[in-house]
Amino acid sequence: MSEQELKALRVRIDALDTKVMELISERARCAQEVARVKMASLAEGEVPVFYRPEREAQVLKRVMERNQGPLGNEEMARLFREIMSSCLALEQPLKVAYLGPEGTFTQAAAMKHFGHAVISKPMAAIDEVFREVAAGAVNFGVVPVENSTEGAVNHTLDSFLEHDMVICGEVELRIHHHLLVGENTKTDSISRIYSHAQSLAQCRKWLDAHYPNVERVAVSSNAEAAKRVKGEWNSAAIAGDMAAGLYGLTRLAEKIEDRPDNSTRFLMIGSQEVPPTGDDKTSIIVSMSNKPGALHELLVPFHDNGIDLTRIETRPSRSGKWTYVFFIDFVGHHRDPLIKGVLEKISQEAVALKVLGSYPKAVL
Numbered sequence: 001m002s003e004q005e006l007k008a009l010r011v012r013i014d015a016l017d018t019k020v021m022e023l024i025s026e027r028a029r030c031a032q033e034v035a036r037v038k039m040a041s042l043a044e045g046e047v048p049v050f051y052r053p054e055r056e057a058q059v060l061k062r063v064m065e066r067n068q069g070p071l072g073n074e075e076m077a078r079l080f081r082e083i084m085s086s087c088l089a090l091e092q093p094l095k096v097a098y099l100g101p102e103g104t105f106t107q108a109a110a111m112k113h114f115g116h117a118v119i120s121k122p123m124a125a126i127d128e129v130f131r132e133v134a135a136g137a138v139n140f141g142v143v144p145v146e147n148s149t150e151g152a153v154n155h156t157l158d159s160f161l162e163h164d165m166v167i168c169g170e171v172e173l174r175i176h177h178h179l180l181v182g183e184n185t186k187t188d189s190i191s192r193i194y195s196h197a198q199s200l201a202q203c204r205k206w207l208d209a210h211y212p213n214v215e216r217v218a219v220s221s222n223a224e225a226a227k228r229v230k231g232e233w234n235s236a237a238i239a240g241d242m243a244a245g246l247y248g249l250t251r252l253a254e255k256i257e258d259r260p261d262n263s264t265r266f267l268m269i270g271s272q273e274v275p276p277t278g279d280d281k282t283s284i285i286v287s288m289s290n291k292p293g294a295l296h297e298l299l300v301p302f303h304d305n306g307i308d309l310t311r312i313e314t315r316p317s318r319s320g321k322w323t324y325v326f327f328i329d330f331v332g333h334h335r336d337p338l339i340k341g342v343l344e345k346i347s348q349e350a351v352a353l354k355v356l357g358s359y360p361k362a363v364l
């Protein structure tokens with residue numbers, strides 16, 4: 001390509017950037033108008049709702065449906081995710097607490113769902129995320145709930161038993177783990193590998209094959225593992241890209257998770273009910289009396305109405321020995337007439353039933 005051709009293309013790109021910028025600014029002004037209309041139409045004592053997950057899901061889906069390339073649908077939706085995040089920040093800067101410290105996969109999930117224009121607050125434990133949301137110190141919280149290799153995140157499920165929370169969104173993240181070392185690490189004398197217990201479990205086979213005699217130390221998060229390694233010469237950490245970048249560590253081995261499709265699902269928790277989008281999921285907690293056939297009774301209404309169960313998990317109820325609660329996720333919104341009927345049927349048989357929330361299925 002000649003210098004002249006390159007120059008002409010760059011002139012075109014500059015002109016397009018100016019147009020793109022003008023359009024983004026026009027969109028941002030529209031969002032400001034939306035905020036004004038929302039404020040003006042409030043009833044007395046009503047609190048304005050700026051963040052609208054159901055509308056965001058609609059916008060992102062539309063982008064993916066209309067995209068004609070060459071950028072992929074997800075790539076294009078990610079760009080719009082960030083534009084919307086910045087537009088919302090003009091209306092109301094969202095505060096989001098997540099399971100920290102900085103550099104965790106939960107932070108990456110929070111950014112994937114809300115975009116980067118939020119004020120994010122790392123918390124030391126899952127329960128603290130719940131408490132921060134309950135106290136109203138932040139608008140939303142982000143917590144991991146299940147991993148495709150290791151199953152449920154029990155701390156999160158148990159926290160739902162203790163706090164009144166509304167689930168208002170979900171996001172799934174592909175989890176790639178790397179073996180990370182600091183610049184002073186003597187790579188032939190590694191005697192300790194730090195990571196979160198779930199991540200150590202997700203890389204168990206790889207560790208057995210490559211570091212069978214090295215001590216595995218479970219710490220509170222992958223980012224914490226990365227932080228520790230920075231100052232030690234004989235240890236390594238298992239963590240992801242964000243933590244590697246944040247603590248300036250080198251990848252000794254990449255993508256060491258035992259299953260290549262290793263993914264984690266995260267939930268957004270808050271106090272805001274989300275209206276139906278037509279493509280939603282609902283999460284409930286049910287406790288049944290401890291009698292034969294209780295689980296069968298619980299599942300029959302779902303089966304009879306052709307409702308797709310996406311997950312069922314059992315946890316001790318914490319209110320009596322050998323009594324259990326079921327966490328159930330299914331497709332549909334609790335305001336759909338069909339789902340309403342099913343929930344009514346279940347509540348006739350159940351000791352207790354709580355709808356944790358209905359929310360749009362993850363778009364990205």
Ligand SMILES: O=C(O)C(=O)C[C@]1(C(=O)O)C=C[C@@H](O)C=C1
Nearest residue numbers: 031034051052055056084087088
């Ligand atoms: O449609 C709205 O209610 C808006 O506030 C606008 C907008 C957007 O930028 O598209 C911004 C924030 C909301 O979460 C959803 C959408």
